[in-house]
Amino acid sequence: MRRFFSPAVWLPLGAICCLLLSQVAPVRADEPSKAAQPAGGKTGLPNIVYILCDDLGYGDVRCFNPQGKIPTPAFDRIAREGMLFTDAHSGSAVCTPTRYGVITGRYAWRSKLQRGVLGGLSPRLIEPGRMTVASLLKQHGYHTACVGKWHLGMDWVRKPGKQVTELSIEPRDQVWNVDFAQPIANGPNAVGFDYYYGISASLDMVPYTFIENDRVTVLPTEDKAFAMNGSNARGTTRPGPTAPGFDVDQVLPRLTEKAVAYIASRAAHAREGQPFFLYLPLASPHTPIAPTKPWQGKSGLNLYADFVMETDWSIGQVLEALEQHGLAENTLVIATSDNGCSPQARMEELKEKGHNPSGIYRGHKADIYEGGHRVPFVVRWPAKIKPGQRCDQTVCLTDLMATAAQIVGAELPDNAGEDSVSLLPALLGETTQPLREATVHHSVNGSFAIRQGKWKLAFCPGSGGWSFPRPGRDSANELPALQLFDLEADPGEETNLYDKHPEVVRKLTALMEKYVAQGRSTPGEPQANAVKVNFRQGMQ
Numbered sequence: 001m002r003r004f005f006s007p008a009v010w011l012p013l014g015a016i017c018c019l020l021l022s023q024v025a026p027v028r029a030d031e032p033s034k035a036a037q038p039a040g041g042k043t044g045l046p047n048i049v050y051i052l053c054d055d056l057g058y059g060d061v062r063c064f065n066p067q068g069k070i071p072t073p074a075f076d077r078i079a080r081e082g083m084l085f086t087d088a089h090s091g092s093a094v095c096t097p098t099r100y101g102v103i104t105g106r107y108a109w110r111s112k113l114q115r116g117v118l119g120g121l122s123p124r125l126i127e128p129g130r131m132t133v134a135s136l137l138k139q140h141g142y143h144t145a146c147v148g149k150w151h152l153g154m155d156w157v158r159k160p161g162k163q164v165t166e167l168s169i170e171p172r173d174q175v176w177n178v179d180f181a182q183p184i185a186n187g188p189n190a191v192g193f194d195y196y197y198g199i200s201a202s203l204d205m206v207p208y209t210f211i212e213n214d215r216v217t218v219l220p221t222e223d224k225a226f227a228m229n230g231s232n233a234r235g236t237t238r239p240g241p242t243a244p245g246f247d248v249d250q251v252l253p254r255l256t257e258k259a260v261a262y263i264a265s266r267a268a269h270a271r272e273g274q275p276f277f278l279y280l281p282l283a284s285p286h287t288p289i290a291p292t293k294p295w296q297g298k299s300g301l302n303l304y305a306d307f308v309m310e311t312d313w314s315i316g317q318v319l320e321a322l323e324q325h326g327l328a329e330n331t332l333v334i335a336t337s338d339n340g341c342s343p344q345a346r347m348e349e350l351k352e353k354g355h356n357p358s359g360i361y362r363g364h365k366a367d368i369y370e371g372g373h374r375v376p377f378v379v380r381w382p383a384k385i386k387p388g389q390r391c392d393q394t395v396c397l398t399d400l401m402a403t404a405a406q407i408v409g410a411e412l413p414d415n416a417g418e419d420s421v422s423l424l425p426a427l428l429g430e431t432t433q434p435l436r437e438a439t440v441h442h443s444v445n446g447s448f449a450i451r452q453g454k455w456k457l458a459f460c461p462g463s464g465g466w467s468f469p470r471p472g473r474d475s476a477n478e479l480p481a482l483q484l485f486d487l488e489a490d491p492g493e494e495t496n497l498y499d500k501h502p503e504v505v506r507k508l509t510a511l512m513e514k515y516v517a518q519g520r521s522t523p524g525e526p527q528a529n530a531v532k533v534n535f536r537q538g539m540q
């Protein structure tokens with residue numbers, strides 16, 4: 001099997017250095033590739049643009065919810081010109097763990113993070129030496145960039161004797177514990193990205209400043225907070241370090257501008273044969289819900305819906321830039337969301353106006369129910385994917401790693417992409433067989449579910465998140481500790497069948513046990529999880 005090593009491992013091994021260097025050399029123009037025939041640049045390898053919206057619901061996107069009331073022309077265009085996946089899932093129902101899975105191809109519950117999310121000052125979560133989609137593509141000659149919300153931790157220099165919490169959002173008394181003038185170590189540049197521009201974490205977390213590579217662009221010297229949803233009366237973001245002049249409604253336009261500029265700067269190289277990978281995790285329509293002036297009121301629904309429209313506009317700008325530079329044909333574009341819609345969108349208000357951000361699904365962001373993690377997912381690659389297709393396969397956002405590996409013709413080593421399955425056969429219309437054996441879901445409080453075919457078994461009595469019945473509240477502990485749903489007959493997850501199909505419960509529980517014990521859910525050598533994983537913890 002073809003293997004890759006981090007520099008930390010192979011540098012001391014001088015004797016086999018030459019062999020290994022041959023593994024990390026860029027793909028040559030004449031090197032055959034498993035999947036991609038020349039269609040654009042000299043290598044034939046496609047550019048890859050991965051757009052990850054933040055808290056955008058399945059039902060917020062018109063091509064996924066024809067009853068939806070928010071126009072999303074860019075999403076709809078990608079679906080029309082490519083493929084729409086009806087059954088795609090984020091690896092988690094919240095931000096950080098989903099991002100970990102996108103970048104590493106491994107479920108985040110195998111990492112140290114067992115529940116919740118990181119803060120803006122948290123240290124790096126991705127383990128040193130672990131292969132990422134960016135480092136893999138870089139090894140195959142790609143130029144790589146991350147523009148947007150990182151939220152996977154980076155190592156800020158702490159002031160002497162000061163601490164920041166590692167695996168949760170920093171409390172108010174820690175927000176000035178960092179020396180913002182010092183370079184940041186182990187951010188996106190340390191895990192394979194040649195270029196990074198963006199914000200550290202969610203836009204309602206400190207620090208409120210842009211970061212370029214390993215430095216803040218403007219020192220956050222002020223102490224501020226921003227309105228969460230149009231006015232301070234509806235709450236504010238976490239107060240803390242803010243760059244003079246920074247405002248939250250600038251972030252989406254700025255990220256859009258940087259993404260478009262990056263595409264422009266790489267266009268000639270891409271046409272000459274060096275493809276690029278642009279990972280574009282937008283910070284919207286997550287709180288603070290802050291559309292710019294021209295977008296306010298556009299939807300006729302509420303401010304969140306306006307923000308969804310502006311987010312979709314941003315995607316449209318990226319599509320336009322690809323077209324303008326003659327790159328659209330051989331660029332694989334994926335647009336999706338990191339979890340379901342948040343109640344911060346004022347979902348009841350939207351429902352009264354006929355718009356359900358979760359579509360027909362139960363719950364929302366943070367939940368083990370479908371509303372937590374079933375996400376819009378559209379893919380366009382004109383050189384390879386026929387237009388106007390729909391795929392009903394269950395897929396996961398962890399699948400980018402194996403998909404990218406197959407595109408460049410690489411075989412993943414055993415210690416990478418442990419939960420990643422290539423979507424390429426489905427994209428190319430070469431299979432209708434299930435790609436994934438099963439898919440694991442994870443909620444904000446660390447509850448698990450496993451999905452295979454029409455069956456979904458949740459190892460918790462309630463939502464595992466923020467909708468009814470909430471863990472430890474709403475009499476959830478009086479409910480059965482397991483929930484089994486038949487998503488074909490009951491997509492709204494209304495009828496718990498756990499006592500009607502004990503054989504299904506047994507089979508899915510055994511599969512879950514195997515996935516935990518083996519440290520992977522794909523074929524390969526067993527791997528270790530970072531900590532002991534208890535998939536039944538939500539049942540207690």
Ligand SMILES: [Ca+2]
Pocket residue numbers: 054055094095286338339
């Ligand atoms: Ca999110």
